[in-house]
Amino acid sequence: MADGSLIGVPSLRGRVDEAEWQARVDLAALYRLSALHGWDDAIFTHISLRVPGPEHHFLINPYGVFFDEMTASALVKVDLEGKIVQETPYFINPAGFTIHSAIHAAREDATCVIHLHSDHGVAVAAHREGLLPISQHALIVRPQLAYHDYEGIALNLDERERLVADLGDKNLMLLRNHGALSAGSSAAVAWLQMFFLEKACAQQVYALSAGRDGLMFAPQAAQDAVVAQTGGMGPGAVAMLAWPGFLRKLDRQSPGYAS
Numbered sequence: 001m002a003d004g005s006l007i008g009v010p011s012l013r014g015r016v017d018e019a020e021w022q023a024r025v026d027l028a029a030l031y032r033l034s035a036l037h038g039w040d041d042a043i044f045t046h047i048s049l050r051v052p053g054p055e056h057h058f059l060i061n062p063y064g065v066f067f068d069e070m071t072a073s074a075l076v077k078v079d080l081e082g083k084i085v086q087e088t089p090y091f092i093n094p095a096g097f098t099i100h101s102a103i104h105a106a107r108e109d110a111t112c113v114i115h116l117h118s119d120h121g122v123a124v125a126a127h128r129e130g131l132l133p134i135s136q137h138a139l140i141v142r143p144q145l146a147y148h149d150y151e152g153i154a155l156n157l158d159e160r161e162r163l164v165a166d167l168g169d170k171n172l173m174l175l176r177n178h179g180a181l182s183a184g185s186s187a188a189v190a191w192l193q194m195f196f197l198e199k200a201c202a203q204q205v206y207a208l209s210a211g212r213d214g215l216m217f218a219p220q221a222a223q224d225a226v227v228a229q230t231g232g233m234g235p236g237a238v239a240m241l242a243w244p245g246f247l248r249k250l251d252r253q254s255p256g257y258a259s
Contacts, residue, residue, distance in 0.1 A: 009089060011259060012073040019052040024072035026187035027059050028257040030114065032250050033191065035068035039118040039198060042066065045179065046093070048100040049187060050111045056080050058104060060097060062090030071259050080105055095153065102160030103167065103183055110183040112190035120201040121180035127204075130174060133218045134207055136226070137200035141193070143232040146170040150177040171234065172197050188243035189236040196235045 013021060027049040034040050034047070043064050051057040059075040061067075077086040082097040100113045124131055131138050131145060148166040151159050167173050172193055173181040180197055184190030207215060218226075231237070250257060 009073055013259070020077075021072065023049050023051050023059060023187075024075050025258045027075055027112075028070045028072040029247060029250055030112070030187055030191055031061060031067040031070035032254045032257045033246055034114075034116060035066070036250070036254055037195075037198070039116045039121075040067035041117040044096075045115050045117050046096040046100060047114045048097070048104065048112070050104060051077060055085075056104075057085060058097075058100070060092055060100065062088070063093045063096075065090070068254065071257055073259060098157065098160060099163060099181070102164050103181075106164040107167075107183060109185050112182075112184045112187050114182040114184075114190050114194050115175075115179060116181075116194065116198075117179040118198055118201070120205050121174070121198060122178065123205050124201040125174040125179060126177050127208075131197075131200060132204055132215075133223055134215060135200055135203040135218075137196050137203060139218055139223055139226040140230055141172055141196050141200055141234050142223075143227055143230075144171045144193070144234040145197070146173045148173055148175050150175065171236065184236060184239075186239070188239040191246065192235045192239040192242055195242075 012024065016024070027047060030047045030049075043066060046060055048058050048060045051059060057077050057079055059077055061070060062074055062076050065074055074090070076084055076088050076090050076092050078092060078097065079085050080101055082092065082094050082101060084092065099115055103110045103113050130147060131142060133139055133142060146167050148163050151162075167183070171183050175181060180194065180201070182190045182194035182197065184193055
């Protein structure tokens with residue numbers, strides 16, 4: 001895949017403007033990182049990123065390509081309705097863009113939307129009490145965490161209004177019986193938010209594996225202190241400090257995404 005191709009797609013480097021190419025590299029990195037952490041679901045689930053510019057175009061995964069083989073050139077550019085606006089042999093899963101298009105349309109600040117079906121994320125999304133205040137990671141993300149009840153596979157366009165309303169001005173969501181979602185102002189912000197949420201969910205699953213008796217909730221004073229310390233904004237404020245390290249890890253363990 002040195003030339004950026006998967007099934008005969010030539011590299012787009014130098015054929016799109018610099019801002020779009022950087023967006024492609026960042027988004028391909030998100031797909032690879034999700035796979036590297038074991039949060040992918042074969043060809044299912046999606047991550048989308050807005051292309052800089054006035055056109056309201058977005059990049060999303062070609063249907064049928066695994067997360068761990070994603071490249072910048074393979075990503076498909078679509079408009080807000082999910083219509084493909086570039087020459088490509090690929091197609092997308094329109095249902096996959098339902099959730100993403102709703103959030104992108106409603107939230108100008110939602111440049112990047114990550115939606116995953118990770119085992120730990122689904123497990124906590126299916127728990128009646130949701131994410132519990134039992135870890136530092138949980139305390140950091142809980143002020144930014146919303147919930148949306150399951151309505152079936154996201155094929156019904158009417159669901160978009162309810163999903164957006166449930167998300168409100170928060171940046172993280174657990175979709176009941178379904179998975180997790182992160183909306184961020186950049187790839188880096190969306191990623192670090194999801195990283196913290198997934199860590200919190202995994203820690204909760206491990207803690208509950210020993211039963212709920214004896215489970216310790218963080219004291220309310222400590223919960224309030226974390227909100228004050230983070231401004232209630234979650235980990236996004238330090239995303240750009242962590243992002244280069246994640247990219248270096250990709251370069252070592254999953255090279256080729258930036259092609």
